[in-house]
Amino acid sequence: MTVTTLAELTTMRVGGPARAMVAPETPEQLVEETLAVWASGEPWLVLGGGSNLVVADDGFEGTVIRVLTRGIERVAEHGDRVRLRVQAGEPWESLVAYTVDNGLAGIEALSGIPGSCGAAPVQNIGAYGQEIASSLVSIDFLDYLSGDKQTLSAADLDFGYRTSALKRGTQGVVIALEVELRRSDDGLGDPVAYAQLASSLGVSLGDRVELRAVRDTVIALRTSKGMVLDPADPDSVSCGSFFTNPIVGENFARTLPEQAPRWANSPEPAPVAVPLGEEPAAPPVQTDFRVKLSAAWLIEKAGIGRGFSLPGSRAAISSKHTLAIVNRGGATAAEVAELGRFVQTRVFSEFGVRMMAEPVLVGVSL
Ligand SMILES: Cc1cc2nc3c(=O)[nH]c(=O)nc-3n(C[C@H](O)[C@H](O)[C@H](O)COP(=O)(O)OP(=O)(O)OC[C@H]3O[C@@H](n4cnc5c(N)ncnc54)[C@H](O)[C@@H]3O)c2cc1C
Structure with missing residues (x-):
């Protein structure tokens, strides 16, 4: 019997074998096989395209549920809004291609992101000024605690920057x-909301540009950074950005060097549940606005440049930018984690900022 390792199923190409694996191809099989795995009491792990996972070299002592369902369906139209229903195993890239081919605007700047549609809400995928949060209506979700199929609205998912209730720990499987x-009857995408994209398109922020031009330009920009999976590009053997951009208080941000790039990040305070019969409290006054920093800048200024690796290690910083850790061939999860910890330590000792890993770590800690 051939044992499949997680290294073969993840874009970082690290990770030992799974004790068992199921690979449902229809929504019915996905529900049935997931419930059977849960009933067995075994540890379980949902796997889509494996592009945001770092799995330990020892592998996974449980059952991997590899979601292979497919399908994109046009389910409703009202006014100029079109609703699509997408199965969780559908590759995200094929959904974006479908929308651009069919003149639908809203996710064109998310072109070139690897992985499955079911995983996209998990970390609220985002790039070049768009996030899935602004187009997602709901998910069908198989809830681990109850074993029931539920529909969760976008509000239930409590989206944040590269996070959601699913990433924070609500356990279950996205089915669709x-x-x-x-x-877009005029063929134009949403207003361009990212400076580098606007400049590559030769337009101003807020301008609207043909959907296909946005898609092609985003893919070209991503390719130049090794952020599109490409067998010919060793810098794409990664899980994308290894660290999220840190979010710190405004007061703390003032202690950083003036040149450190920063963006305002002061979302509305999250709504707080009010017990029945009580008046909702006035929203808290925000005294310490949040500021988003550039992880790439912090890493570089902490002395870790492009292509950096620790002596003898096959894990390295991408040669195109400092945000990705790449597997240069045969790296272990331990080597990847060691480099991740090194980056964290250097940035912390230089700036007092703790860098948080973006991928989901399974049996690996930083
Ligand atoms: C080259 C490269 C570039 C990238 N660029 C970006 C980017 O620009 N923006 C961005 O946001 N991300 C980016 N990523 C990260 C990654 O592509 C996304 O996070 C993607 O959504 C992960 O999808 P996946 O199917 O591969 O998930 P996996 O890696 O298989 O899983 C990730 C997590 O989601 C869970 N999961 C997967 N499927 C389901 C499901 N059906 N139900 C419940 N949980 C599920 C898994 O258990 C795991 O916790 C990049 C990755 C790479 C390799």
């Missing part, structure tokens, strides 16, 4: 999702 996009 519904996204709503704008039918």
Whole structure:
């Protein structure tokens, strides 16, 4: 019997074998096989495209549920809004291609992101000024605690920057999702909301540009950074950005060097549940606004440049930018984690900022 290792199923190409694996191809099989795995009491791990996972060299002592369902369906239209229902195993890239081919605007700047549609809400995928949060209506979710199929609205998922209730610990499996996009009769995408994209397109922020031009330009930008999976590009053997951009208080941000890039990040305070019969409290006054820092800048200024690796290690910083850790061939999860910890330590000792890993770590800690 051939044992499949997680290294073969993840884009970082690290990770030992799974004790068992199921690979459902229909929504019915996905529910049935997941419930059977849960009933067995074994540890379990849901796997989509494996592009945001770092799994330990010892592998996974449980059952991997590899979601291979497919399908994109147009389910409703009202006004200029079109609703699509997408099965969790559908590759995200094929959904974006479908929307651009069919003149639907809302996720065109998310072109080139690897992985499955079911995983996209988990970390609220985002790039070049768009996030799935602004197009997602709901997910069909198989809840681990109850074993029931539920529909969770976007509000239930409590999206944040590269996070959601699912990433924070709500356990279960996304079976399908519904996204709503704008039918673009003039063929134009949403207003461009990212400076580098605007400059590559030769337009101003807020301008609207043909959907296909946005998609092609985003893919070209991503390719130049090794952020599109490409067998010919060793810098794409990664899980994308290894660290999220740190979010710190405004007061702390003032202690950083003036040149440190920063962006305002002061979302509305999260709504707080009010016990029945009580008046909702006035929203808290925000005294310490949040500021988002550039992880890439912090890493570089902490002395870790492009292509950096620790002596004897096959894990390295991408040669195209400092945000990705790449497997240069045969690296172990331990080597990846060691480099991740090194980056964290250097940035912390230089700036007092703790860098948080973006991928999901399974049996690996930083
Ligand atoms: C080259 C490269 C570039 C990238 N660029 C970006 C980027 O620009 N923006 C961005 O946000 N991300 C980016 N990523 C990260 C990654 O592509 C996304 O996070 C993607 O959504 C992960 O999808 P996946 O199917 O591969 O998930 P996996 O890696 O298989 O799983 C990730 C997590 O989601 C869970 N999961 C997977 N499927 C389901 C499901 N059906 N139900 C419940 N949980 C599930 C897994 O258990 C795990 O916790 C990049 C990765 C790479 C390799």
